Amino acid sequence: xxxxxxxxxxxxxxxxxxxxxxxxxxxxxxxxxxxxxxxxxxxxxxxxxxxxxxxxxxxxxxxxxxxxxxxxxxxxxxxxxxxxxxxxxxxxxxxxxxxxxxxxxxxxxxxxxxxxxxxxxxxxxxxxxxxxxxxxxxxxxxxxxxxxxxxxxxxxxxxxxxxxxxxxxxxxxxxxxxxxxxxxxxxxxxxxxxxxxxxxxxxxxxxxxxxxxxxxxxxxxxxxxxxxxxxxxxxxxxxxxxxxxxxxxxxxxxxxxxxxxxxxxxxxxxxxxxxxxxxxxxxxxxxxxxxxxxxxxxxxxxxxxxxxxxxxxxxxxxxxxxx
Amino acid sequence: xxxxxxxxxxxxxxxxxxxxxxxxxxxxxxxxxxxxxxxxxxxxxxxxxxxxxxxxxxxxxxxxxxxxxxxxxxxxxxxxxxxxxxxxxxxxxxxxxxxxxxxxxxxxxxxxxxxxxxxxxxxxxxxxxxxxxxxxxxxxxxxxxxxxxxxxxxxxxxxxxxxxxxxxxxxxxxxxxxxxxxxxxxxxxxxxxxxxxxxxxxxxxxxxxxxxxxxxxxxxxxxxxxxxxxxxxxxxxxxxxxxxxxxxxxxxxxxxxxxxxxxxxxxxxxxxxxxxxxxxxxxxxxxxxxxxxxxxxxxxxxxxxxxxxxxxxxxxxxxxxxxxxxxxxxxxxxxxxxxx
Numbered sequence: 001x002x003x004x005x006x007x008x009x010x011x012x013x014x015x016x017x018x019x020x021x022x023x024x025x026x027x028x029x030x031x032x033x034x035x036x037x038x039x040x041x042x043x044x045x046x047x048x049x050x051x052x053x054x055x056x057x058x059x060x061x062x063x064x065x066x067x068x069x070x071x072x073x074x075x076x077x078x079x080x081x082x083x084x085x086x087x088x089x090x091x092x093x094x095x096x097x098x099x100x101x102x103x104x105x106x107x108x109x110x111x112x113x114x115x116x117x118x119x120x121x122x123x124x125x126x127x128x129x130x131x132x133x134x135x136x137x138x139x140x141x142x143x144x145x146x147x148x149x150x151x152x153x154x155x156x157x158x159x160x161x162x163x164x165x166x167x168x169x170x171x172x173x174x175x176x177x178x179x180x181x182x183x184x185x186x187x188x189x190x191x192x193x194x195x196x197x198x199x200x201x202x203x204x205x206x207x208x209x210x211x212x213x214x215x216x217x218x219x220x221x222x223x224x225x226x227x228x229x230x231x232x233x234x235x236x237x238x239x240x241x242x243x244x245x246x247x248x249x250x251x252x253x254x255x256x257x258x259x260x261x262x263x264x265x266x267x268x269x270x271x272x273x274x275x276x277x278x279x280x281x282x283x284x285x286x287x288x289x290x291x292x293x294x295x296x297x298x299x300x301x302x303x304x305x306x307x308x309x310x311x312x313x314x315x316x317x318x319x320x321x322x323x
Numbered sequence: 324x325x326x327x328x329x330x331x332x333x334x335x336x337x338x339x340x341x342x343x344x345x346x347x348x349x350x351x352x353x354x355x356x357x358x359x360x361x362x363x364x365x366x367x368x369x370x371x372x373x374x375x376x377x378x379x380x381x382x383x384x385x386x387x388x389x390x391x392x393x394x395x396x397x398x399x400x401x402x403x404x405x406x407x408x409x410x411x412x413x414x415x416x417x418x419x420x421x422x423x424x425x426x427x428x429x430x431x432x433x434x435x436x437x438x439x440x441x442x443x444x445x446x447x448x449x450x451x452x453x454x455x456x457x458x459x460x461x462x463x464x465x466x467x468x469x470x471x472x473x474x475x476x477x478x479x480x481x482x483x484x485x486x487x488x489x490x491x492x493x494x495x496x497x498x499x500x501x502x503x504x505x506x507x508x509x510x511x512x513x514x515x516x517x518x519x520x521x522x523x524x525x526x527x528x529x530x531x532x533x534x535x536x537x538x539x540x541x542x543x544x545x546x547x548x549x550x551x552x553x554x555x556x557x558x559x560x561x562x563x564x565x566x567x568x569x570x571x572x573x574x575x576x577x578x579x580x581x582x583x584x585x586x587x588x589x590x591x592x593x594x595x596x597x598x599x600x601x602x603x604x605x606x607x608x609x610x611x612x613x614x615x616x617x618x619x620x621x622x623x624x625x626x627x628x629x630x631x632x633x634x635x636x637x638x639x640x641x642x643x644x645x646x647x648x649x650x651x652x653x654x655x656x657x658x659x660x661x662x663x
Binding site: 050051157158159160187188189190191192193195196199200214215216217218220221241244245254255256257258259260261262263264265273275276277279 | 382529610
């Protein structure tokens with residue numbers, strides 16, 4: 001097992017719900033409600049789940065783009081959960097993010113060259129010539145032509161813009177990249193290009209990825225390990241193969257059963273989870289999944305299950321799963 | 324529809340009845356310099372009662388514009404640029420006065436959109452919105468229409484129809500809103516339902532429920548469904564036939580089994596190969612289609628896919644291949660296809 005790069009334990013992120021003229025606090029959303037996860041150097045951990053499960057907030061908290069309410073985030077062995085912005089500066093260049101919609105995260109008034117050299121200016125790295133050379137290197141790395149540096153984001157297609165977003169994230173040679181639905185907005189033929197590029201860059205640069213996605217088929221092509229979230233909590237964590245072919249949590253099983261397969265006539269009678277995902281502002285008692293779970297018992301409504309290891313690296317939070 | 328029913332209809336021969344929907348030579352060309360934007364570039368297809376045709380393609384392929392043209396929901400100036408024929412049950416609708424078309428919309432044909440918030444009225448209760456077409460088209464009184472609305476909400480799988488009927492759309496979850504929009508769309512038991520990415524904005528567990536619901540409704544009402552999506556897995560599980568669009572044209576059309584087992588157009592084949600699948604042994608890389616879809620104003624002469632195509636020959640760059648029948652129920656537009 002490679003060295004642990006990131007270690008998160010007991011992470012909580014709560015947001016106040018405000019209402020009325022005076023914006024009084026009327027409640028709390030526990031967007032992230034006690035998350036534990038580890039990421040080794042060079043590996044990909046996928047964080048999957050449906051809308052409102054807290055996967056994006058978890059990713060942002062890891063990068064300290066939102067403040068954690070409680071818990072520990074250790075990066076390269078150092079605690080960063082409670083550092084101030086100035087003390088975080090040396091860590092910023094070691095961890096980066098790729099967004100779902102690169103267009104909204106690329107300044108439309110800057111050329112691609114200026115966008116890609118901005119990280120060097122912010123961190124005062126190199127002179128003008130060195131920056132230009134590094135930009136050229138980045139463009140080549142992500143498969144864009146050199147003249148792209150003189151053009152503007154709107155001149156590129158969605159897939160090319162995502163390449164620009166990746167190049168910018170890699171500019172400062174980070175060790176960890178959080179990808180927040182990096183291929184979800186792309187057409188399927190382009191999606192394959194970006195998935196392949198990200199895997200290639202990972203091997204080349206020894207990157208660790210936290211891949212946030214709702215698309216399980218894509219995740220099965222990029223992840224080494226998978227953590228499944230539901231309403232702020234991780235319900236199951238397992239190595240890729242154990243998760244996709246031996247899932248134990250009823251929610252993971254429902255999620256996998258719902259993935260449509262590109263095979264005509266394969267449509268099964270599904271154990272489709274009933275109803276919708278409840279609002280994270282009013283999560284159900286006990287196990288958050290119990291109102292939709294076909295197997296739920298009284299205990300599930302009363303008490304939140306604690307994650308337990310049922311096989312090496314395979315942890316499940318479910319009262320009904322025995323090791 | 325079952326395979327037996329399909330073949331029984333095929334045996335009866337094409338002269339048996341007119342298709343429910345027949346589209347011929349549909350075009351939407353926007354004048355521009357240096358070349359017109361050919362947003363829809365000669366689309367023709369038929370759709371039968373009780374049948375689901377999947378219209379699949381990547382962004383910019385023209386699939387949504389095709390749907391909006393059939394519904395005659397495009398706004399000026401685009402609406403004035405649509406050419407071609409659209410016949411519903413043998414009746415040409417492109418030239419109908421707007422008043423007559425509007426009487427058909429909601430009653431004979433209706434549409435489900437990707438984002439329900441844009442098509443539901445935010446200031447009207449859900450029940451009212453479902454009741455309204457029933458009052459307008461079926462002549463129901465207010466009370467009868469209100470109870471019909473609740474019945475429809477129950478039919479689309481909403482557990483507490485009375486509460487939902489009294490709610491405004493923004494109070495509902497995404498899945499509930501999508502169900503409410505489907506209830507509105509089927510309120511008058513339309514013969515044709517056009518569903519444009521009906522589940523793309525939804526979570527995967529809710530998507531499975533909505534697609535199952537559409538299938539159930541089709542069996543019950545006998546409606547024809549035009550299912551527009553970029554997701555080939557959704558097509559595989561929910562359509563009988565599939566038409567693949569690229570750059571404003573249909574490039575291949577076949578029954579789903581035939582297409583998934585042996586697509587002949589290099590683009591259709593590449594698209595199928597690039598879908599990520601959950602497999603025990605994963606490949607080192609996903610098969611990709613190189614390059615990007617050309618913008619509508621930058622289409623090459625000849626086949627629009629030729630610049631990205633490994634099989635392209637000189638003819639492909641010079642002359643656009645027509646969509647021709649290559650086998651019963653299989654149409655193809657390619658000069659250099661894979662073997663069938």
